[in-house]
Amino acid sequence: xxxxxxxxxxxxxxxxxxxxxxxxxxxxxxxxxxxxxxxxxxxxxxxxxxxxxxxxxxxxxxxxxxxxxxxxxxxxxxxxxxxxxxxxxxxxxxxxxxxxxxxxxxxxxxxxxxxxxxxxxxxxxxxxxxxxxxxxxxxxxxxxxxxxxxxxxxxxxxxxxxxxxxxxxxxxxxxxxxxxxxxxxxxxxxxxxxxxxxxxxxxxxxxxxxxxxxxxxxxxxxxxxxxxxxxxxxxxxxxxxxxxxxxxxxxxxxxxxxxxxxxxxxxxxxxxxxxxxxxxxxxxxxxxxxxxxxxxxxxxxxxxxxxxxxxxxxxxxxxxxxxxxxxxxxxxxxxxxxxxxxxxxxxxxxxxxxxxxxxxxxxxxxxxxxxxxxxxxxxxxxxxxxxxxxxxx
Numbered sequence: 001x002x003x004x005x006x007x008x009x010x011x012x013x014x015x016x017x018x019x020x021x022x023x024x025x026x027x028x029x030x031x032x033x034x035x036x037x038x039x040x041x042x043x044x045x046x047x048x049x050x051x052x053x054x055x056x057x058x059x060x061x062x063x064x065x066x067x068x069x070x071x072x073x074x075x076x077x078x079x080x081x082x083x084x085x086x087x088x089x090x091x092x093x094x095x096x097x098x099x100x101x102x103x104x105x106x107x108x109x110x111x112x113x114x115x116x117x118x119x120x121x122x123x124x125x126x127x128x129x130x131x132x133x134x135x136x137x138x139x140x141x142x143x144x145x146x147x148x149x150x151x152x153x154x155x156x157x158x159x160x161x162x163x164x165x166x167x168x169x170x171x172x173x174x175x176x177x178x179x180x181x182x183x184x185x186x187x188x189x190x191x192x193x194x195x196x197x198x199x200x201x202x203x204x205x206x207x208x209x210x211x212x213x214x215x216x217x218x219x220x221x222x223x224x225x226x227x228x229x230x231x232x233x234x235x236x237x238x239x240x241x242x243x244x245x246x247x248x249x250x251x252x253x254x255x256x257x258x259x260x261x262x263x264x265x266x267x268x269x270x271x272x273x274x275x276x277x278x279x280x281x282x283x284x285x286x287x288x289x290x291x292x293x294x295x296x297x298x299x300x301x302x303x304x305x306x307x308x309x310x311x312x313x314x315x316x317x318x319x320x321x322x323x324x325x326x327x328x329x330x331x332x333x334x335x336x337x338x339x340x341x342x343x344x345x346x347x348x349x350x351x352x353x354x355x356x357x358x359x360x361x362x363x364x365x366x367x368x369x370x371x372x373x374x375x376x377x378x379x380x381x382x383x384x385x386x387x388x389x390x391x392x393x
Contacts, residue, residue, distance in 0.1 A: 001090070001091065001092055001093065001194075001326040001327070001388070001389065001390050002028065002029070002031045002090065002091040002326065002327075003088070003089070003090045003091075003326050003327025003328075003358070003359040003388070004023075004024050004027030004028055004088070004089050004090075004327075004359050005024075005027075005073075005074040005075055005086065005087070005088045005089075005327075005359040005360060005361030006019075006020045006023035006024050006027070006074050006075045006086070006087055006361075007020065007072050007073065007074030007075050007077055007079055007084060007085065007086035007087075007361070008020050008075075008079070008084070008085060009041070009072075009079045009081050009083050009084035009085070010083060011043075011083055013044045013047045013050065013051070013085075014050075016044070016083070016084075016085045017050070017051065017054050017085065020074075020085050020086070020087050021054060021055070021058050021087070023075065024058070024059075024087050024089050025058060027089075027359070028089060028091060031091035032061070032091055033059040033060075033061075033062040033089045033090065033091060034061075034062055034063065034090060034091055034092040034093075034095065034097060035062055035063045035064075035089070035090045035092055035095075035097055035188065035190070036055060036059050036062040036063070036064045036066075036087060036088065036089045036090070037064075037065060037066055037087070037088040037089075037132070037188075037329065037361065037362075038051060038052075038055060038064065038065075038066030038085070038086070038087050038175055039066055039067065039068075039069045039072040039073075039074075039085070039086040039087075039361075039362065039363035040066065040067070040068050040069065040072075040085055040173060041068070041069065041070070041071075041072065041079075041081065041082040041083050041084040041085065041165065042068050042069075042070065042082045042165035042166060042171075043082035043083040044083060044085065045068050045165075045166075045171070045173050048068075048173045048175070048180050049180065051085070051175075052064075052175060052178070052180060055087065056177075056178065059089055062089065063097040063098075063099050063177065063188055064099070064175055064176070064177050065099055065132065065134060065174075065175055065176055065177075065186045065187065065188050066134065066174070066175035066186075067134040067136075067163035067172065067173060067174050067175065067186070067363070068163050068164070068165050068166060068171075068172050068173045069086075069163065069164050069165055069363035069364055069365065070082065070164040070165035070334050070364050070366075071084065071164075071334065071337060071363065071364035072084045072085060072086035072361075072362075072363050072364070073086055073330050073332070073348060073360065073361055073362040073363060073364070074086035074087065074088065074360070074361040074362075075361075076345070076348055076349075076352060076360070077344075077345055077348065078332075078337055078344060078345045078346075078347070078348050078364075080337050080338055080344075080364065082165060086361050086362070086363065087361070088327070088329065088359070088361035088362070090326075090327055090388070092190070092193075092194060093193070094192050094193030094194075094390070095190055095191070095192045095193055095194045096127070096190070096191045096192045097188060097189070097190055098121065098122055098123055098129075098188070098189040098191075099176050099177050099186070099187070099188055099189075100120075100121050100122070100176070100186070100187050100188075100189070101174070101176045101179065101181055101184055101185070101186050101187075102120070102121075102140065102145065102184050102185045102186075102187070103139075103140065103183065103184040104139060104140045104141065104184065106120065107120075107140075107144065107145065107148065108120065108148065114151060114152040114153075115152075116152075117148050117149070117151065117152030117153075118152055118153075121187075121189060123153070123189045123191070125152075125153070127153075127189075127191040127192075128153075128155070128156070128191055129153055129156055129189040129190060129191040130156060130157045130158070130189070130190045130191070130194065130195070130196035130386070131149055131153075131156060131157070131158040131159075131160070131187055131188070131189055131190075132158075132159055132160050132187060132188045132190075132329065132386065133145065133146070133149075133158060133159075133160035133185055133186075133187040133369055134160050134161065134162075134163060134174060134185065134186050134187065135160070135161075135162050135163065135184070135185035135186075135369075136162070136163050136169075136172045136174060136182075136183050136184060136185065137162040137163065137164075137172075137366050137367060138166075138168065138169035138170075138172070138183070139169055139183035139184055140183070140184050140185050142162060142185065142367065142369060142378050143377065143378040145185055146158055146369055146376040146377065146378060147375075147376070149376065150375055150376050157196045157197075157198050157371060157386070158369060158370070158371065158376045159196070159198055159329060159331065159369060159370050159384050159385070159386035160187070160331055160368075160369040160370075160384075161331030161362075161363065161365030161366075161367060161368045161369055161384065162365050162366040162367035162368075162369075162378075163365070163366070164334055164363070164364060164365050164366040169183065170182050170183065174186045190388075192391070193390050193391050193392060194388060194389075194390065194391055195321075195388075195389060195390070195391045196386045196387065196388055197317060197320075197321035197322040197325065197386070197387040197389075198370050198371050198384070198385065198386055198387075199313050199314060199316075199317040199322060199370075199384075199385040199386075199387065200313065200368075200370040200371065200372055200379065200382060200383075200384050200385070201306075201309050201310040201313040201314070201347075201382060201383045201384075201385075202269075202271045202309065202372070202379060202381070202382050203271075203301050203305065203306035203309050203310070203336070203340075203381050203382060203383070204254055204256070204269075204271045204299035204300060204301045204305060204306070204309060205299060205300060205305040205308060205309060206256060206269060206297045206298065206299050207236075207240060207244045207247075207248070207297075207298050207299065207300050208236040208237075208239070208240060208244075208297065208298045209236065209297070210295050210296075210297050211224040211225055211232060211236075211295065211296050211297065212224065212225055212293065212294070212295050212296075213290055213291065213292055213293065213294050213295075213296060214226045214292060214293075215292065216229075216283070216290035216291075216292065217290065218289065218290065219275070219285055219286055219287065219288065219289060219290060220278065220283050220284075220285055220290065221255075221283055221284045221285070221286050221290050222278075222281070222282070222283040223283075224296070228281070228282025228283070229282060229283055229284045230277055230278075230282045230283065230284055231282055233253075233274075233284065233298065236298055237253070237298075244300065247300050247302055247304070247305065248300055250302065251300050251301055251302040251305075252273075252300075252301060253274060253298055253299070253300060254271050254272060254273060254274060254298070254299040254300070254301060255271070255272055255273075255274055255286050255288075255296050255297075255298060255299065256269030256270065256271050256272075256296060256297045256298070256299045257269065257270045257271075257272060257288050257294060257295075257296055258270075258294055258295040258296065258297075259372055259373020259374065259375070260373055260374070261293070261294065261295070268372050268373040269297060269299065269372075270288065270372050270373060270377060271299050271301075271379075272286055272287035272288040273286065273287040273380070274286055274287075275287055301381060303340050303341050303342070306336070306340060306341075306381075307341070307346070307350075310347060310350050310383060311350060314350060314351060314353075314354045314355075314385075315354065317354075317385070317387065318354040318355060321387075322355070322387040322389075324389050325355065325358055325387035325388055325389040326358065326388055326389050326390070327358060327359045327360075327387075327388050328351065328355065328358055328359070328360045328361075328385055328386060328387045328388065329360075329361060329362045329385065329386045329388075330347065330348070330351065330360055330361070330362035330383060330384070330385050331362050331363065331365050331368045331369065331370070331383070331384045331385075332347055332362065332363075332364050332365065332368065332382075332383040332384075333364065333365060333367075333368055333379075333380060333381045333382055333383070334364045334365065334366060335380075335381050336364075336381065336383060337364060340381075347383050348360060351385070355387075358387075367379065367380060368380070368382040368383070368384040369384060370382070370384030370385075370386075
């Protein structure tokens with residue numbers, strides 16, 4: 001297994017393509033490219049056909065997917081600008097690769113069984129696949145797509161993100177082999193001699209006590225510990241330690257939902273937005289379906305907590321399922337990068353501090369896809385990594 005990534009930026013698409021393409025070919029060192037990912041800044045979207053044709057010529061036979069992105073990642077750099085291009089290519093012996101393009105109208109309905117998904121994607125039930133998915137945020141529900149993949153292939157790993165850089169439906173570009181699409185989602189299923197270790201850094205840390213939902217419906221959280229939710233949140237914030245109180249003062253507060261209610265100890269939290277307060281009551285609207293009895297905890301996000309969470313996530317992956325990986329993809333929120341940290345290449349540098357010689361590529365997204373607590377979710381303000389290695393290692 002051999003991976004390579006490269007990225008560059010500039011107003012002349014031909015020059016950028018030549019630079020990135022030459023670096024990818026050199027990095028492959030004669031190895032046959034089986035898979036490739038391309039991430040194209042919106043300033044060069046009009047040249048999507050040129051990009052496709054050049055890559056299909058330079059990487060013949062490779063399964064190709066990609067999308068437009070407001071920023072790209074590759075070659076150890078993060079280019080947060082609209083005229084950038086990144087390409088990741090991989091030599092994957094013993095790996096079966098299946099590309100697919102999906103439209104919302106073609107997704108199986110809620111009553112369909114796993115076989116409907118398996119037939120749609122042409123991926124057998126017992127193939128133990130991993131998925132990389134890139135979706136247009138304006139035309140397909142990525143959360144429903146991720147849930148469908150979990151349903152049809154239990155135990156599979158899905159990583160990816162939402163295309164970014166466009167302002168309206170029909171402006172995004174999605175690459176899928178020889179085809180270019182303006183809506184839906186594209187993906188790549190990998191099975192055989194490959195395993196993918198996910199690492200999802202949600203950029204938050206918990207604060208205050210663990211609470212229990214005692215009343216609510218839909219996305220309206222009415223009560224926590226049998227008291228109005230808004231009142232409980234205000235009390236928790238007022239009782240915080242000085243460091244936490246200082247961070248909350250200049251940051252947004254989120255709600256983490258317990259992902260494993262049967263865990264003996266506190267496990268992973270699925271972080272969701274607090275969207276607003278109930279007009280005539282003490283409830284709160286949140287970005288997750290409320291279930292009575294589920295435990296929750298407040299979370300805070302700023303550059304300090306985000307950096308600490310990223311370090312913890314990468315350290316745990318490097319010492320565990322990500323050890324020995326040959327290459328990695330990163331799907332990071334547009335709200336991270338320079339906007340959050342004030343310095344360039346932050347998440348890439350953190351990754352390479354743990355995985356020094358592992359090629360990393362990807363893009364900045366309008367939403368990130370990755371598993372938390374054993375289920376795949378659509379996230380915000382997250383960095384979602386997929387680390388690839390041979391299954392036999």
